[in-house]
Amino acid sequence: MEKRKLGRSGLEIGPVVFGGNVLGWSVDQARGHRLLDAFVDLGFNAIDTADTYSRWVPGNSGGESETIIGNWLKSSGKRDKVLILTKVGHEMGPDKKGLSRRYIKTEVEDSLKRLKIETIDLYQSHRDDTATPMEETLGAYAELIREGKVRAIGASNFSAERLKEAIDTSKRHNLPRYEALQPKYNLYERMEFEDTLEELCLKEEIGVIPYYGLANGFLSGKYRGPADFAKSAARGGRMGSYLNERGVKILTALDWSASRHDVKPAAIALAWLRARPPITAPIAGATSPAQLEDFAASAKIQLDRDDLEQLNLASAG
Numbered sequence: 001m002e003k004r005k006l007g008r009s010g011l012e013i014g015p016v017v018f019g020g021n022v023l024g025w026s027v028d029q030a031r032g033h034r035l036l037d038a039f040v041d042l043g044f045n046a047i048d049t050a051d052t053y054s055r056w057v058p059g060n061s062g063g064e065s066e067t068i069i070g071n072w073l074k075s076s077g078k079r080d081k082v083l084i085l086t087k088v089g090h091e092m093g094p095d096k097k098g099l100s101r102r103y104i105k106t107e108v109e110d111s112l113k114r115l116k117i118e119t120i121d122l123y124q125s126h127r128d129d130t131a132t133p134m135e136e137t138l139g140a141y142a143e144l145i146r147e148g149k150v151r152a153i154g155a156s157n158f159s160a161e162r163l164k165e166a167i168d169t170s171k172r173h174n175l176p177r178y179e180a181l182q183p184k185y186n187l188y189e190r191m192e193f194e195d196t197l198e199e200l201c202l203k204e205e206i207g208v209i210p211y212y213g214l215a216n217g218f219l220s221g222k223y224r225g226p227a228d229f230a231k232s233a234a235r236g237g238r239m240g241s242y243l244n245e246r247g248v249k250i251l252t253a254l255d256w257s258a259s260r261h262d263v264k265p266a267a268i269a270l271a272w273l274r275a276r277p278p279i280t281a282p283i284a285g286a287t288s289p290a291q292l293e294d295f296a297a298s299a300k301i302q303l304d305r306d307d308l309e310q311l312n313l314a315s316a317g
Helices: 029-041 064-076 101-115 134-146 160-173 191-204 215-220 226-231 236-241 245-261 265-275 289-300 305-315
Strands: 017-019 046-048 083-088 120-125 150-156 178-182
Touching: 017 029, 029 064, 029 289, 064 083, 064 101, 083 101, 101 120, 101 134, 120 134, 120 178, 134 150, 134 160, 160 178, 160 191, 215 245, 215 265, 245 265, 245 305, 265 289, 265 305
Parallel strands: 017 046, 046 083, 083 120, 120 150, 150 178
Antiparallel strands: none
């Protein structure tokens, strides 16, 4: 399976990254382990999670996703087959958030313990922290890299202005730079990334691993009307914001392209992301083996000019 370089990090990532936010939320440990096994067996090699996943679920406190992944790594013996991507900075509790040196150095130990590994392949700043000097944050990451606890670093949900500031700070102080950006980006939600971040990522050779690659599942094509919202207790309630005139046009274009390639709309939506110049691999969550098959199908698709023209036209604006 084709792998792409992630920025200048030396890491190489398969066509789709497994989105670990479903683990401990809509997917329990037993099913999660089966999905991770199947994901790796298909040839994929990257799993994305965060310390806060899935703190929003009643009864959870955060770290559930990392724990499920860690238990799987230990029981499966597949650590050498995967890259582990996790994040720090989002609120875990009172006085437990941000990108200060103190917090990063403490929180990385908890993540390593839950994941049952010695090194995180890509450690990402989950949210920007304007209260902490950029040099302090990057300096903390430099320490972790020297200690062998982290291989490379990335940023999630950063504005173009702040990402550029981080890159400039790295150059000025000879500190590790963010090798990857994790923005919200998909066929429906295009404007913010394309207008402000795409050019910077191309210029600086920053890998891009967008989250919500399927727009909360809308681009899978299974939500065609309000009656379909009940298909997912976790995500169905969010579909109303997508199911408008533009959303219907996008689904129509996805259906057209999917019929040409004999695949499902989800595979086309992921293939469209991979066809964008700065994209390394999209992140997508899966709750069933059938969805993993869509991931595999997307990896084999080469969208042609007609596909891209129809999809871009439908999603413009």
